[in-house]
Amino acid sequence: AQTVTQSQPEMSVQEAETVTLSCTYDTSESDYYLFWYKQPPSRQMILVIRQEAYKQQNATENRFSVNFQKAAKSFSLKISDSQLGDAAMYFCAYRNTYNNNDMRFGAGTRLTVKP
């Protein structure tokens, strides 16, 4: 079974600085999708960014970008110009193309933003 590992239970960043959250995954498949979700204290799960494994170009959404290293099975999230509203739990997720009903999540990284 595919597994997703987030090795940083907690991270902190100064407001306006840049932070990178790590994610690695284990799979034998070549086609899959990767996602980052944000969960603020409200408990709502919010999609931040997605990446298709067949695309070499790293996805970018405003201040959020990913560093996708397929050979290393690594999918890190970079947050630039961090804002207080970025404070949340962040979950990395993997979705298999062939069994796309089973999205696997990492344990999460709690990000604190210091003013």
Place this chain on the structure above:
Amino acid sequence: DAGITQSPRHKVTETGTPVTLRCHQTENHRYMYWYRQDPGHGLRLIHYSYGVKDTDKGEVSDGYSVSRSKTEDFLLTLESATSSQTSVYFCAISGAVDNSPLHFGNGTRLTVT
């Protein structure tokens, strides 16, 4: 919120009692999911549905059953609640496209005493 409503938002129940959580969507999506969220585990799939009356087990299905009699409703039932089922439960929906992300409801916090 992508048109997903979970009810109740909070519930406290006693060990051994049956509990049903409801998920209602207004997006007419085919796929619906139940996840549980626990510290140190992220979200884990309990059951999912790929159509009316079509359901299947996920990673942590023991002790749970589901039903989907209408496209818009997906029910999760704990036949006899145990303390290990204390958790936050999320419903999610997805379109048919492979790279469709999951859209989540706001979750139900269930406490089994």
